[in-house]
Amino acid sequence: MSLLHPPSHLTPAQALALSQRAPALLKGLPSSVGKSALESLALPIESPEVWMSYENLLVSCLRTGDLESAHECIRRLVQRFGDENDRVMALQGLVREAEADDDKKALEAVLKSYDDILAKDDTNVPIHKRRVALLRSMEKTAEAVAGLVALLDFSPTDSEAWAELADVYLEQGLYAQAVYALEEVLVLAPNAWNVHARLGEVEYMAASTSAGGSDAATQKYAAESLKRFCRSIELCDDYLRGFYGLKLVTSFVLKNSGKWPKLKDANNTAEDFALPDTATVQRLAQLATEKLSEIVRRYTAKEAHWSGYDEAEIAAARELLAGEAAAVVR
Template structure:
């Protein structure tokens, strides 16, 4: 994750380079270090160095790192001729490199030569089954072709090997949500929360999925995760506050006539409703009557 200091440093360097103040190599190095995408700027400033023999000669072995960086940026920008020239230069310098082979496969993908790219990726994975980038490229390629079932298949295969990749679990959850496969999405969010338990966004997403699934057990768990979202955000998440009200109301309706009133649920509902009203009074007073009406409809049974 990029820190605010690093983000500020990158922005300052970018402005400096764009205004002709020098520091192009430092900018390109920082982009690589932070693993951020600035493809148009990388292409522009990277080419300016590669096309200048004097500048290029000062890089030493880092010249080839720059060729690779510019090749990937060129593919992002659909400057495929530039990408091909960079890849050819790398292949000439490293004729046996699997890393260059990966770039060549990515270039085939960028050209829309899906079958050839797939064959190239398959061959590379046979040599190195743990190449994360290639696994991820297969997922991206399936999505680019509109093959959602294929993307799910490749993501699941990837996660069998790299179970700790929370970004991949989140991506899979979002795909399942788009297909209304809520049980599968819920499982993915459980894995994400295990990996990053203090990120309120994941608690909220998990609670939303459980509330959508419905049923007493899911609603009770959803209420807990809405509550944890509120706790993690210092009580400032409007969606989570409203989620608590929705859950406590739904739970009360399901348990009507079966159990005694859930005092804890009633108290939580009351606290959430008051917090919502306070928030609306400050931020959107004109919408307060609508909120009040909505909250009145979420009555708890006794």
């Protein structure tokens, strides 16, 4: 398990295994920097990967409650970069949040420390992001949205902030706003197949929760969702989430398209995507079924190069296929 692997992608078991190795790993990582150029020559060669390893180890230790190792990681980062480095300040805040352990008074104190830092320098992006994350954990949604909007006012090309804003809107059922925020992410990262799929998921949710399922808005969301999933699998041939979403939205369209009135051209803009004909949607549904079946089969058989999928996503795909097979038998 590499220390360069993003810690948020690790399973709880992997994070625990990594944090249990923390004392040994810390012994093997450089722990100091030279005070002069001559002294630095006697120390191990420094690289960005070393400090990325410290960050990732820090997060894994916090996930598992190993505060002693987390503090050692912070100590070395402060020694190297100083305690006024923006990123180090955010990591220090992360440690204080973990130590607060859902104590409301302690969390409020951490929040105030973030506000104090931003009062001196409101362009500190890592602190802005930690503040938003803390506000969300404290269920202060309106303040979290305001914080993200403030961040995007001076950093409009921050795709991570746009994605976070989309997630906050989605939690509140504000689909149109979530779609807008994810479209901004795609402006910045047009070939991000996972973002195309995420946008497809949001648009599918918007379509499937529309009242009655027969209005023009439902049809438009379904059409856009279909387009996004198609683009996702175009960019990544074996993307399970893209094919899963394509299967869901094609089933939804085939089930409901008979209820939908044909949209007049006057109601469409040049940017609108019209639903393809039924035969095309059926072919797309068949493609999604075949590809999901292949992925599940090859993953289950433990074939080489087919083991990188998430077990939960494989289980969901298997359940979706089984449900369809049962419906056909009936």
